Amino acid sequence: MSDIDPDLIARWQALAAEVEAHSHRYYVLDQPTISDQAYDRLFRELEDLEREHPALRRPDSPTLRVGGPPLDSLSKLEHPTPMLSLDNSYDEREIGEFDARVRKLLGLERHLAYLVEPKLDGIAMELIYRDGMLESGITRGDGQVGEEVTASVRTIRNLPLRLAGSWPGLLAIRGEVVMTRSGFQTLNRKRIGRGEDAYINARNSTAGLVRNLDPKNAAEAPLRFFVHSAGLAEHARYPFQHAFVQLAQGMGFQAAAGIRRCEGVEQILAALHAIEALRPTLDYDIDGAVVKVDGVAEQEELGFRSRSPRWAIAYKFAAEQQTTRLLAIDVQVGRTGALTPVARVEPVFVGGVTVSNITLHNRDEIDRKDIRVGDVVVVQRAGDVIPQVVRSLPEQRSGELPPFDFPTACPVCGTEAVEVEGEVAIRCPNTWGCAAQVQAALRHFAGRDAMDVDGLGEKLIAQLVEAGLVTTPADLYTLTIPQLAGLERMADKSAENLHAAIDVSRGRALHRVLYALGIRHVGRTVSKKLCAHFGTWEALVAASVEELEAVEEIGPILARTLVGWLAVERNQSVVQGLRDGGVLFPDVEAAEVPEGALQPFAGKSVVVTGTLESMSRDQAKAAIEAGGGKASGSISGKTDFLVAGAKAGSKLKKAEGLGVAVLDEAAFLAMLEGTA
Numbered sequence: 001m002s003d004i005d006p007d008l009i010a011r012w013q014a015l016a017a018e019v020e021a022h023s024h025r026y027y028v029l030d031q032p033t034i035s036d037q038a039y040d041r042l043f044r045e046l047e048d049l050e051r052e053h054p055a056l057r058r059p060d061s062p063t064l065r066v067g068g069p070p071l072d073s074l075s076k077l078e079h080p081t082p083m084l085s086l087d088n089s090y091d092e093r094e095i096g097e098f099d100a101r102v103r104k105l106l107g108l109e110r111h112l113a114y115l116v117e118p119k120l121d122g123i124a125m126e127l128i129y130r131d132g133m134l135e136s137g138i139t140r141g142d143g144q145v146g147e148e149v150t151a152s153v154r155t156i157r158n159l160p161l162r163l164a165g166s167w168p169g170l171l172a173i174r175g176e177v178v179m180t181r182s183g184f185q186t187l188n189r190k191r192i193g194r195g196e197d198a199y200i201n202a203r204n205s206t207a208g209l210v211r212n213l214d215p216k217n218a219a220e221a222p223l224r225f226f227v228h229s230a231g232l233a234e235h236a237r238y239p240f241q242h243a244f245v246q247l248a249q250g251m252g253f254q255a256a257a258g259i260r261r262c263e264g265v266e267q268i269l270a271a272l273h274a275i276e277a278l279r280p281t282l283d284y285d286i287d288g289a290v291v292k293v294d295g296v297a298e299q300e301e302l303g304f305r306s307r308s309p310r311w312a313i314a315y316k317f318a319a320e321q322q323t324t325r326l327l328a329i330d331v332q333v334g335r336t337g338a339l340t341p342v343a344r345v346e347p348v349f350v351g352g353v354t355v356s357n358i359t360l361h362n363r364d365e366i367d368r369k370d371i372r373v374g375d376v377v378v379v380q381r382a383g384d385v386i387p388q389v390v391r392s393l394p395e396q397r398s399g400e401l402p403p404f405d406f407p408t409a410c411p412v413c414g415t416e417a418v419e420v421e422g423e424v425a426i427r428c429p430n431t432w433g434c435a436a437q438v439q440a441a442l443r444h445f446a447g448r449d450a451m452d453v454d455g456l457g458e459k460l461i462a463q464l465v466e467a468g469l470v471t472t473p474a475d476l477y478t479l480t481i482p483q484l485a486g487l488e489r490m491a492d493k494s495a496e497n498l499h500a501a502i503d504v505s506r507g508r509a510l511h512r513v514l515y516a517l518g519i520r521h522v523g524r525t526v527s528k529k530l531c532a533h534f535g536t537w538e539a540l541v542a543a544s545v546e547e548l549e550a551v552e553e554i555g556p557i558l559a560r561t562l563v564g565w566l567a568v569e570r571n572q573s574v575v576q577g578l579r580d581g582g583v584l585f586p587d588v589e590a591a592e593v594p595e596g597a598l599q600p601f602a603g604k605s606v607v608v609t610g611t612l613e614s615m616s617r618d619q620a621k622a623a624i625e626a627g628g629g630k631a632s633g634s635i636s637g638k639t640d641f642l643v644a645g646a647k648a649g650s651k652l653k654k655a656e657g658l659g660v661a662v663l664d665e666a667a668f669l670a671m672l673e674g675t676a
């Protein structure tokens, strides 16, 4: 900007500062001092000035809030320090336990000071400021690396593009991006007016808008940023969390309403209740509160567990309940033939999402809760995930409603349904003849953990079944390329690829083949155990119930189910069909761990990264599994060890961040050999 007239620069600076100050008063403080028209005039003046002298426009220009040019893609950016999460608690007792734990660790008898803050239900964001200027916005991602969303974040009206005060160096401010509830309604009305689909809930649309490649979309949306903590702070010092909140407000940030400083559990609980009472009055969604030790020295003394600080805990409000009307009950047929009733309800917004389908599990559940079509029902999202019908409200029935007439025949194939003693489910017994079950069985068979037939998805399976080309998994192995190419929307090349993928699956390991058959109770782990024990398919099918039960962790129900399944002629012919189709059913090479074998990784989850000298990564994984461990691909809080070879990169970093034990090659070999 050096060759620009200094007077012009001064004018730009004064104007930009004035626009930002009004913006801050309007959006953050909710105390505008000029009319909307007067603000628009100032804004236009600034735009005009920048149009005439484009060199004046700096990255903190308020005009950038309308959204810059669209991006081609989002790039990844590393967080200066990892973004961790919080432990959750769901009742007041756990808050008491948290306080006791914290005071015990600190060796304190007396009350401790906490800050209780609303827990915003938006998307986590880190804002990087360099020398006081907004440099980047990064989504949480995996906590180590997120997506750079600076262009969208810049459009958020209530965050400062330049910090008030002098803040040299790097400052990473963390908070939550949310959409206002009122703005969400307005935005949806606009979308509907334009013939677009309405957004279903504020949180998901916030995530979509922040990550949208065209920042104009974010600029149009009522997004807000609420500050709650700092990541790396080179020059900001604050002895208390409450002092941080004040400091951040002084920089120009907005903090959530209702933050309270408390001493002792009683005051914490009162603050939690106060925040819960505030919830319906707020213009943004919160799903709980966060209790933080106020003193930063105490926070530092307490430190972190692998994924979360010891000095803070989230308190989640009870699942929100709503009422809606039950429009219909549809009965679906799953892979095991179980007839599962699904409630179709008038769409209702509960626990952050719009719910319109809710599983009712089985007939007993409908009877027990006296749920009838036409009822007003109370629904909730348990653990904030799976929606449930809590109960019906019979007192709201207008007139008599008949109880639900649960079908006695399969709604898909019409076969009479059977009730198995001791089981709640009612099943369609027509396993290989019922289109619903056949399709589900094929989806399972082709799935990633089973035969892993690349490219054989749900839609294709439906087509194959409907065209009558496939009625059991065995039929897949008789399909020809012309048959596949004859399917709707199937190009010749895709037909060839699919044919090749089916061919590859012929060689899958025995435990995958067993699992792929979809026998009830025979999951992945059980399949591996059985195959490791018996070693060959022939030995497995020859085993009696008693012999099966003798295998570790195989119970009587499973043993009987398996023997029963294998005895059914139709199932035998499917197995024979697979063999005839060229599926190898390969013998297990290293069957059974010999008695007294070393199990150095028994029950442990181990990740291998980098290059090892003495073996390939697959060999290392096999060694871990032979040593009783689980070889996993990604690091999480549940990982016990990371084996790090040469050139280990991000996984090593992540493991260190999470406090996961790291083994170098020598230590790994020593453990395998039992010399560690």
Ligand code: IVH
Pocket: 084, 085, 086, 117, 118, 119, 120, 121, 123, 124, 125, 140, 175, 176, 228, 229, 290, 308, 309, 314
């Ligand atoms: S403090 C070390 N305070 O909740 C973690 N987080 O479950 C420090 N969140 O990803 C986080 N409101 O984005 C904190 N008042 C608040 C919060 C809050 C919402 C989010 C945060 C984090 C998640 C953890």
